[in-house]
Amino acid sequence: MxxxxxxxxxxxxxxxxxxxxxxxxxxxxxxxxxxxxxxxxxxxxxxxxxxxxxxxxxxxxxxxxxxxxxxxxxxxxxxxxxxxxxxxxxxxxxxxxxxxxxxxxxxxxxxxxxxxxxxxxxxxxxxxxxxxxxxxxxxxxxxxxxxxxxxxxxxxxxxxxxxxxxxxxxxxxxxxxxxxxxxxxxxxxxxxxxxxxxxxxxxxxxxxxxxxxIFGLDKKLPGMKYAAVERSPRLHGKIVSYDATAALKVPGVQKVFKVRMGVFTIFREGVVVVANSTWAALQGKKLLKVTWDDSGFEHISSPVIFERQQQALQKEEGLFLKKQGDPDAAVAAGKKTLDLVYQTPYQSHSAMEPLNCVAHYQGDKVEIWGPIQAPEWVQDYISAQLQLPLEKVIINMTFLGGGFGRKAFMDYPHEAALISKEIGAPVQVVWTREDDATQGPYRPGISYRCQASVEEGEIKALKFRMAGQNNDQWRSGKKLTTANRSTSEGFLAPYYKSIPNISFAEVQFETPIPTMWWRSVYASTNGFAYESFLDEVAHAAAQDPMDLRRKYLQDERSQKLIDKIEEVSGWKKRNKNEGYGVAITECFASTVAQVVKVSKDNNGKVKIDQVWAVMDCGWYVNPDIIKAQVEGSIVMALGAATIHEITFKDGMVEQRNFYNYKMPRITDIPPIEVFVMDNTENAGGVGEPGLPAFAPALTNAIFDLTGKRIRKLPFDMASV
Incomplete structure (x- = not known):
């Protein structure tokens, strides 16, 4: 009924x-x-x-x-x-x-x-x-x-x-x-x-x-086989031929065949090695000889990507997401204007638990076990691809060893289901770290053009444009006619009430590279551009960066947040030879203010002395969990800002594992203090909002200490 x-x-x-x-x-x-x-x-x-x-x-x-x-x-x-x-x-x-x-x-x-x-x-x-x-x-x-x-x-x-x-x-x-x-x-x-x-x-x-x-790798079924897959090094590559002679000689290897897993609206090809253990499958995979057809699509490289983005930002106004007042006229007529470009790189999710999935296809149904963030999306996709009723696609979630958005994707469960169907038995498919690093999808690399008009210490207009791959377009496979809905993500709503002329626009940009969500999604990149730019606007207006934010964030919650971050960081008591930077960002209905303090060590190198973070997430459950999530977000942001990035050469990823996509080590982590605001407002998010404010707070602090502006990430702390 x-x-x-x-x-x-x-x-x-x-x-x-x-x-x-x-x-x-x-x-x-x-x-x-x-x-x-x-x-x-x-x-x-x-x-x-x-x-x-x-x-x-x-x-x-x-x-x-x-x-x-x-x-x-x-x-x-x-x-x-x-x-x-x-x-x-x-x-x-x-x-x-x-x-x-x-x-x-x-x-x-x-x-x-x-x-x-x-x-x-x-x-x-x-x-x-x-x-x-x-x-x-x-x-x-x-x-x-x-x-x-x-x-x-x-x-x-x-x-x-x-x-x-x-x-x-x-x-x-x-x-x-x-x-x-x-x-x-x-x-x-x-x-x-x-x-x-x-x-x-x-x-x-x-x-x-x-x-x-029980994590995904811990799941075992009676009669279960193990599989590893050699996938196309370029997303759109096709298999011309493969030689499995050497692979089939590895003890335990039982079968080798082709597979086509779905990556949104296209398919990635690979060669599967099935064995009686993960070790045997991986050894067999190494011995495969595969010839790929990589014709028919551009083999793009990182310098070309960012050069095209910057050219597009200079030539195109883009599709407007939001526009109030007349920022174009205000910037054009402004006596003091800023026109700056910021750049953030592609990033891998690199969760500590590698991708894995167990699938058991049984003719009229398929059952999945694994680290899965989005069970109904997987259910929908496999149902359509295998032509099974939705209720016949059974999804069982295990613990996840990190996800950050990557495990809310359908490719690895779909691939496992296809392999199980082919061999007529349950199978566990394990991705190596190299598989994960080189296959994507990635956080998109984005360039931003930020313009402002400042008169007599007042912000008259802000104009923001972004050029980068749109995750929604990758998902749909269709050219979009509206701006990226996340173009303004990270920018605080109270600014709209106090600044008369503001616009956000997307300059559409495409490459063959697969992209998707990454922790805090677009706020992770928008936050760097917008909060770095506001710092530069504050200096152009001859105002203290914290005071400028206080002036234009006039709502009570923002004022209390600023009071708290000033208090805990000692902002008004900072010394002459110390650099202090502030950033305030919004993400998933929570606002986070961060202050980073830097100084120079005995060798004249810049070092991070302290990070203070204040989160206003409204109604909350467990303060220790909040503090742990903010600390983890700051560590992840530190890596993305100063240590690692994904780069492309001739259409292929250059980073393969943690030896050249390095993670922050414990010796890299500065002292971090996290404070949680108490109020009875509706609950906001916790797991992601702590990330976006760190990078701009850090680069703003470096400017405060050295006078050097950093507008491109990542940068090397040792060379500042």
Whole structure:
């Protein structure tokens, strides 16, 4: 039956699962921001609905949470149950967490990206948990023949205040499941929280320490084979021929054949080596002799890419995303103007866990296990490519050893499914570090042209244009007629109220290189250009860079954020021989201010002395997780700003592994202090917003110390 045929009363009725448990979930009506609560029994009969995380309480009192999102280090495995335990009034140790299978109809949006898990779910999770608690209280009150007001919940029990009698939740679930949910649930005030807002230790840490956590590489199936793939060194290359004679002589190698995996709207060809172990498959792969046809597309190189981008920025106005006032006229008529270009490089995701996937094709269905950020996208893609019904593509998520957007892609599960289909057995496909580095997709390299008009210390106009590959165009395979929707990402909304003339535009740019999301997406590159430029505007206006931001960010939250970053960094007390740089960026509904302090060592080289970061993410769950995510983001930003980049020569990637795509080492990391703003605003993201502000804060600090402007990343700290 359709959702329209199901009454609200039925949706709110709670029933048991075979009379043994209370099982609650969410129903999302179309265009609804908040969910209605639904029970498992009714849910089974509904065909067109979206549900999110479930709470399941059995007769033993054990609470099971079906986590609909991936855990790739960002902390959702801890934060989701921490929210539920608060309103449900249970101990964290009594909660069992399981990864939900990919199922859009049952769990709604399961894509782990955009720092969205908490910010899009927390209100519904609070409501669901509080509803379950109130139903258990009412069930207990009915058993005792007292009013619910005489009872309260604590530590998985309902207690009768006057008598001290109590039931544990397991004794109440059958009765509770027969009740109608209360219409108006009152949630706790933040001041009453016992768990939320507290730095509780993560529940996945012990598992990841003792090895019991199951990552993709840990998954094993009976009769499973192992595969490695030699793929085209250029995305569009085709196989002319291959010689597998030497590969088939490797002990354990069993079969060699061709495969074509989907990369968005095109296909990448490769030669598969199937063996009885990963080692044998990799050794066989090394001995393959493949002849490629690389004709029919441009073999582009990095210098050409960025030269074309800069030429395009000088010649074209581009497609406007946003435009207020008349920035063109204001810049043209300005007495003091700036016209500067900034450049950010291509970057690899380089998650510490290499790409891998287990697939088992069984004729009428295929089942997938692995580190997957976007189960429903994989389900959609494989369903279409293998012509299987959606429900016959079963996606099982494991822990992810980092993702940063790369594991929200469909290519590696699709390839594993095709290989399993060919060999008629379950298979685990493992990518080497070289595979990952040379195949992409990558964060796009982007050039920015930034213009401004400044008069008598006032910003009259800001004009921004970007030229770089559009991830949406790569996904669709079609030329877009509208500007990149992320052109202004990272730029704070309050500026629009205080600066009369502003525009953002995209100058469209294409190459054969595959690109996609990277941690903090376009804010990671936009932030460098826009916040570096604002620093240059501040100096042109003869203003302190922090004061300029305070002047134009006039809303209360921004003012408090600036107060805090000034206070913790000692901005107003900085010494003459020290360089201080500031940047403030927005990303996924959170704002982060960072100050970087630099000085010169005994050899006259610039060194980073300290980083201060203040995050305003509104309502939050666990401050320790926030601090860890901001610290990790800063380390990743440091690498992208000063150490590594992906470059191309003759259409191929020049970096192959960590020997020439180097990671920051512990000796490179400066002291980092992270502070979290306290307020009751809606929750913002946490996993990504800490990254964009670092690079401009660093380069602004270097200018403050040395007078040298850095407008191109990456740069070598030793040569500043």
């Amino acid at each position: 359709s959702t329209e045929q199901v009454s609200r009363r039925n949706f709110l009725r709670m029933t048991s699962v075979a009379g043994t448990a209370l099982c609650l979930g969410f129903y999302f009506p179309s265009s609804a921001e908040e969910a209605e609560i639904i029970n498992a029994g009714i849910a089974d009969g509904i065909k067109d609905f979206e549900m999110n995380a479930w709470i399941h309480i059995n007769v033993d009192g054990k609470v099971t949470i079906f986590n609909h999102r991936a855990e790739m280090g960002q902390g959702s495995y801890q934060s989701v149950p921490q929210i539920i335990a608060e309103e449900l009034e249970v101990n964290m140790k009594d909660i069992d967490i399981r990864f939900a299978q990919g199922d859009r109809k049952k769990y709604g949006n399961q894509v782990t990206g955009g720092s969205s898990t908490i910010r899009t779910s927390y209100k519904n999770l609070l409501k669901l948990s509080a509803t379950a608690r109130e139903m258990l209280i009412l069930a207990a009150a009915n058993k005792w023949g007292v009013t619910a007001q005489e009872c309260f919940a604590e530590a998985g029990h309902v207690i009768h205040k006057p008598s001290g009698k109590k039931f544990h939740y397991g004794e109440l679930v059958v009765d509770a499941s027969k009740l109608t949910a209360p219409a108006n649930i009152v949630l706790k005030e933040r001041s009453a929280y016992k768990l939320i807002g507290k730095p509780l230790k993560r529940q996945d840490t012990p598992m990841k320490t003792d090895g019991s956590a």
